[in-house]
Amino acid sequence: MALDADTLQQFIDTVRRFVTERCVPIEAKVGEEDRVPDDIVAEMRTLGLFGLSVPEEYGGLGLSMTEEVKVMFELGQTSPAFRSVIGTNIGIGSQGVVMFGSEKQKRDWLPKLASGEVIASFALTEPGAGSDAAALKLQARRDGDHYVINGTKRYITNANRAGMFTLMARTDPGKRGASGISAFIIPAATPGITVGRPERKMGQQGAHICDVVFQDARVPVECRLGEEGEGFKVAMQVLDRGRLHISAVCVGVAERLIREAVNYARTREQFGQPIAEFQLIQAMLADCRTEAYAARCMVLDAAAKRDAGINVTMEASCTKYFASEMVGRVADRAVQIFGGAGYIADYGIERFYRDVRIFRIYEGTSQIQQLVIARNMLKRD
Ligand code: CAA
Numbered sequence: 209m210a211l212d213a214d215t216l217q218q219f220i221d222t223v224r225r226f227v228t229e230r231c232v233p234i235e236a237k238v239g240e241e242d243r244v245p246d247d248i249v250a251e252m253r254t255l256g257l258f259g260l261s262v263p264e265e266y267g268g269l270g271l272s273m274t275e276e277v278k279v280m281f282e283l284g285q286t287s288p289a290f291r292s293v294i295g296t297n298i299g300i301g302s303q304g305v306v307m308f309g310s311e312k313q314k315r316d317w318l319p320k321l322a323s324g325e326v327i328a329s330f331a332l333t334e335p336g337a338g339s340d341a342a343a344l345k346l347q348a349r350r351d352g353d354h355y356v357i358n359g360t361k362r363y364i365t366n367a368n369r370a371g372m373f374t375l376m377a378r379t380d381p382g383k384r385g386a387s388g389i390s391a392f393i394i395p396a397a398t399p400g401i402t403v404g405r406p407e408r409k410m411g412q413q414g415a416h417i418c419d420v421v422f423q424d425a426r427v428p429v430e431c432r433l434g435e436e437g438e439g440f441k442v443a444m445q446v447l448d449r450g451r452l453h454i455s456a457v458c459v460g461v462a463e464r465l466i467r468e469a470v471n472y473a474r475t476r477e478q479f480g481q482p483i484a485e486f487q488l489i490q491a492m493l494a495d496c497r498t499e500a501y502a503a504r505c506m507v508l509d510a511a512a513k514r515d516a517g518i519n520v521t522m523e524a525s526c527t528k529y530f531a532s533e534m535v536g537r538v539a540d541r542a543v544q545i546f547g548g549a550g551y552i553a554d555y556g557i558e559r560f561y562r563d564v565r566i567f568r569i570y571e572g573t574s575q576i577q578q579l580v581i582a583r584n585m586l587k588r589d
Pocket residue numbers: 300330332333338339340341342363364365386417440441444445447448521569570571572573576579580
């Protein structure tokens with residue numbers, strides 16, 4: 209659905225206020241305590257943020273991709289940990305069900321995901337299957353009208369809070385690669401599932417990733433998403449969409465850092481004048497603005513194409529590649545403009561510098577995006 213322009217703008221204004229008044233003041237605390245406070249999560253529920261992309265008939269706001277990325281431009285303007293709370297429910301955790309779920313699966317899960325009552329996680333990566341996702345080994349063995357699941361998933365976002373996993377598993381051990389993989393929706397309370405402790409990370413404190421171990425976890429056949437052997441395509445289509453979402457977050461973070469850098473450059477004086485007067489500082493600011501603007505345009509263009517029903521596998525990868533690299537450069541320049549203060553924790557810039565590093569890695573590294581882009585060029589042209 210597309211909201212009318214006024215309603216969308218009102219919603220965006222509300223999210224902007226939430227970010228400015230509720231999230232920004234506690235960024236340092238979230239970083240230090242490695243958790244987003246419960247009252248903030250509750251406010252996210254009230255705002256409807258968990259259900260942005262869930263169709264209205266299942267209790268969500270049913271935003272189009274274009275509308276969703278515009279909201280993410282705002283939510284991106286604070287520590288990415290806040291976005292991570294809702295990120296899997298509106299993105300990689302829920303979209304398998306939205307795109308490939310049966311009516312019953314949609315009715316069973318989507319209203320709870322939209323309200324935030326249940327957190328969804330996306331479980332694809334394994335110790336031996338990162339960039340080479342089709343090498344996954346976790347096995348779902350058919351046993352009558354059940355599957356028995358054994359194996360380990362790694363770096364699973366929000367696993368420690370998850371009520372449901374969108375899980376990719378090998379159902380045909382005789383087939384290597386993508387064709388032996390199926391997708392499942394697994395209740396996290398299923399006996400035989402153990403979630404590890406959140407990993408200690410370089411950045412994005414407050415956003416959690418954990419191992420998930422399956423030992424003879426038994427689920428009914430009805431938990432399968434789509435047909436046997438279709439799971440890899442489910443994962444890839446979910447990621448096509450997720451890569452646009454992440455790109456929008458990168459734009460948001462970049463715009464926040466540009467604002468911080470401009471404000472600092474205007475007030476910090478050296479050699480008898482604000483450093484903003486120096487052309488070498490201006491050049492850095494101009495490069496930041498140009499690249500963030502380009503990324504914003506790319507995100508909006510790819511989102512509009514997706515809303516028009518066009519396959520955007522290549523554009524999603526172009527956008528993720530450019531936006532995630534762009535925000536790395538912007539964060540680096542922001543540290544440089546802040547000088548010594550950029551390196552000091554109290555100013556918060558170094559925290560963003562660490563936070564944005566993962567954007568070039570998760571949901572497909574820059575190198576995987578390059579590979580997808582080139583493959584699609586060679587296929588298309
Ligand atoms: N849409 C639909 N189908 C697709 C597709 C897409 N975007 N991409 C591939 N496929 C299909 C192919 O058409 C092919 O089907 P056929 O055999 O019927 O032709 C099948 O899937 C296999 O495709 P490939 O031959 O291209 O597979 P591959 O193994 O050579 O490479 C890859 C695929 C692009 C490298 C893929 O493995 C990939 O994207 N890797 C990165 C994984 C990734 O992004 N992981 C992130 C995990 S989630 C996360 O990070 C978030 C978090 O929680 C931390």
